[in-house]
Amino acid sequence: MSTSGQLHKDQRPAALVTGGSRGIGLGIARALAEAGYNLTVAARDPERLEKAATDLRSTGVRVQTQAGDMAEEEDTRLLTRAHAEAYGRLDVLVIAAGVGTAGDIDSLPMRRFDKQFAVNLRSPFVLLQETLPLLRQTAARNPAHGAKVIGLSSITGVYSEAGLAAYGASKAALRSLCHSVNAEAAKDGVSATAISPGYVDTDMAAWQHDRIAPEEMIRVGDIAELALAVTRLSPQAVVPEMVVTRSGGMSA
Numbered sequence: 001m002s003t004s005g006q007l008h009k010d011q012r013p014a015a016l017v018t019g020g021s022r023g024i025g026l027g028i029a030r031a032l033a034e035a036g037y038n039l040t041v042a043a044r045d046p047e048r049l050e051k052a053a054t055d056l057r058s059t060g061v062r063v064q065t066q067a068g069d070m071a072e073e074e075d076t077r078l079l080t081r082a083h084a085e086a087y088g089r090l091d092v093l094v095i096a097a098g099v100g101t102a103g104d105i106d107s108l109p110m111r112r113f114d115k116q117f118a119v120n121l122r123s124p125f126v127l128l129q130e131t132l133p134l135l136r137q138t139a140a141r142n143p144a145h146g147a148k149v150i151g152l153s154s155i156t157g158v159y160s161e162a163g164l165a166a167y168g169a170s171k172a173a174l175r176s177l178c179h180s181v182n183a184e185a186a187k188d189g190v191s192a193t194a195i196s197p198g199y200v201d202t203d204m205a206a207w208q209h210d211r212i213a214p215e216e217m218i219r220v221g222d223i224a225e226l227a228l229a230v231t232r233l234s235p236q237a238v239v240p241e242m243v244v245t246r247s248g249g250m251s252a
């Protein structure tokens, strides 16, 4: 845990972004970098992560990378410690790393179920266990802004979609976890928002291209814009949920 001396070693706010090497996580990381946040970005593939970091550094902020698998508890804990050591503060935690496998309830292999719950729910729980003390400390030192958690849920965690039962259940649980952060820590200036979009045009949604054209999907920039808006709110305004549907209906 950081000391008060460490907290002020860099006056810039600091954010930790999981899944920050591409897709929605990278889009949010870029928006935060442009807003002046120092960053820790994390993902498994170290080369792609370093490429993303090089791009983010062009904004002038500090960017450290930490490669690791969020399915592994130890990697998740190491990531949070690396962030605390580098910056001594955590203004925004973005939980974007996630995995999805399609399969009906009666045929989905349980190892696929376990993997989705490990990355989409267990790792966020561990991340919060590790970071809530630093989030609270940062909020206490910056009462005008507090500290924020942004969890990338999914519209399938709000409205069930056939073939995505395990993924949807893991994302519904992530929404619940964000609500629990608000129940336990909003009084301390730490609030959480679950963003639940329909299909966003990233690698993860590419398997749907024969059904939905990329240009009909939500833009990464749209989600980054919403995430950035949350970070600008006072601690008095708590936004537990943002549901983002594609034009055309209340489905993914």
Ligand SMILES: NC(=O)c1ccc[n+]([C@@H]2O[C@H](COP(=O)([O-])OP(=O)(O)OC[C@H]3O[C@@H](n4cnc5c(N)ncnc54)[C@H](OP(=O)(O)O)[C@@H]3O)[C@@H](O)[C@H]2O)c1
Residues within 6 Å of the ligand: 018, 019, 020, 021, 022, 023, 024, 025, 042, 043, 044, 045, 046, 048, 068, 069, 070, 071, 095, 096, 097, 098, 099, 100, 119, 152, 153, 154, 155, 196, 197, 198, 199, 200, 201, 202, 203, 204, 205
């Ligand atoms: N795209 C959509 O339509 C959509 C809609 C609703 C919600 N979401 C959610 O939004 C989040 C971001 O999705 P996306 O579309 O940006 O996905 P993406 O393009 O597939 O990117 C996923 C990111 O997470 C990292 N990642 C994946 N598995 C990981 C693991 N086990 N450990 C550490 N990092 C891991 C990836 O890097 P590495 O592969 O190098 O690890 C990458 O940086 C996810 O939680 C997803 O469920 C996506």
